[in-house]
Amino acid sequence: MTTARKGQAPGHLERAEFGARFRTAFFDPAFRSEDAAIARLEEIARRASGEGRKTPLTWNAGPGDADPEYEVSIEWVETRARLERAAAVEYPSCAVCGGARVEIVCDARDIRAQLDWVRRFHLRRLEDRVPRGAFEDRTDFTQSFVTNVVACAACGLLFRDPRPTLGVIARAYAHDAYEPARLDALLGGQRTLFRDKVRTLAHWMPPPGGRVLEVGSFVGGFLDVARDAGWDARGVDPGEEVVAYCRARGLHVVRGTVDELDEPAASFDLVAIWNTFDQLPDPGATLRVVARLLRHRGILVLRVPNGLCYRRAIAVLRRLAEPLADVLRGALAWNNLLGFPYLYGYTPPTMERLLTAHGFGTIEVRPDTLVRLSDETTRVWAVAEEALVKAGWRLLWSLPGVRAIENAPWLDVVLRRSES
Numbered sequence: 001m002t003t004a005r006k007g008q009a010p011g012h013l014e015r016a017e018f019g020a021r022f023r024t025a026f027f028d029p030a031f032r033s034e035d036a037a038i039a040r041l042e043e044i045a046r047r048a049s050g051e052g053r054k055t056p057l058t059w060n061a062g063p064g065d066a067d068p069e070y071e072v073s074i075e076w077v078e079t080r081a082r083l084e085r086a087a088a089v090e091y092p093s094c095a096v097c098g099g100a101r102v103e104i105v106c107d108a109r110d111i112r113a114q115l116d117w118v119r120r121f122h123l124r125r126l127e128d129r130v131p132r133g134a135f136e137d138r139t140d141f142t143q144s145f146v147t148n149v150v151a152c153a154a155c156g157l158l159f160r161d162p163r164p165t166l167g168v169i170a171r172a173y174a175h176d177a178y179e180p181a182r183l184d185a186l187l188g189g190q191r192t193l194f195r196d197k198v199r200t201l202a203h204w205m206p207p208p209g210g211r212v213l214e215v216g217s218f219v220g221g222f223l224d225v226a227r228d229a230g231w232d233a234r235g236v237d238p239g240e241e242v243v244a245y246c247r248a249r250g251l252h253v254v255r256g257t258v259d260e261l262d263e264p265a266a267s268f269d270l271v272a273i274w275n276t277f278d279q280l281p282d283p284g285a286t287l288r289v290v291a292r293l294l295r296h297r298g299i300l301v302l303r304v305p306n307g308l309c310y311r312r313a314i315a316v317l318r319r320l321a322e323p324l325a326d327v328l329r330g331a332l333a334w335n336n337l338l339g340f341p342y343l344y345g346y347t348p349p350t351m352e353r354l355l356t357a358h359g360f361g362t363i364e365v366r367p368d369t370l371v372r373l374s375d376e377t378t379r380v381w382a383v384a385e386e387a388l389v390k391a392g393w394r395l396l397w398s399l400p401g402v403r404a405i406e407n408a409p410w411l412d413v414v415l416r417r418s419e420s
């Protein structure tokens, strides 16, 4: 067993010798008017030294250490905390091409400034005295940790670097907690979104009775709509609270990740990964499982924030003068792009490359804006501002010469499983 070495303090100096050494720091005659004060300091220093207090600030080691009573130095405690933080982050290589060389799109300081800006932005747009949850809905993102956002130099995939390790990310999701009223509000918003999505994607959806799986089913908005449409809908999500919330409404949801599902191969007609795909630390692993679960020619639907759009907007932002720059920041904020609170920012080419490699062929890529954020807690002028910003963005990508899928803040991607 390792024994802690404790006796490192040198032998005590004689008082006269200690005084002589201490006073060398105050050798300059300019200090002479403060001799009385120096003598008081010397006495404090001598006593501290006599008690062996090489590290005057200590902390009880506490449970978990070999000697819980041992007084460890604050510096040591801080060093250990720094090491633990370092062990909780990793420096990933590109998840699409494996490339290790990156270009910084926004450094950590820039991301911090963007996230602070988003908080101020939404605070000004909320009515007075709204519940705290309304503010947090708009500004607390699971991936709001501050780090560089980089682009793979080879393929252009955006990602966070460094980022928390997979275990830390999984734990964050598992223990996400919401107020019951907030879950109801989130469900209401989701139902509206997915009724619209199911309508626009009706052509690709299976006939009634078809088997549908949602990865990252969250509060169950899509599963509700799918059940209403007559499909046999199942969900999987790591969040304890949201799974219980879905089950209480009679939805079939498994707690965990998709690779833990006990479902036969080729048993689903459609798999949907809405607003979750960009949060998956290992997208390739998930796609392999999805390819196994989908029947031949089954449909996969993904919804992702557009990394290319964010990168272009940041480049424009750096050249814009101030009042206009704030307009663009606002447009990004209404689409949850400012601060880029996602693990990955897929671009249309990186999506294509990743999905083709896993046996999926793209049928359709649809440009979109974020689902409406404003509600009854939003100031009237801000509701109008959001509608205007999103209409403006849709107008921009419909202009001749503008490629919609490169300039839309969000993308819906419909794919067909071909072969793996």
Ligand SMILES: [Zn+2]
Pocket (backbone or CB within 6 Å): 094, 095, 096, 097, 098, 099, 152, 153, 154, 155, 156, 157
């Ligand atoms: Zn790459």
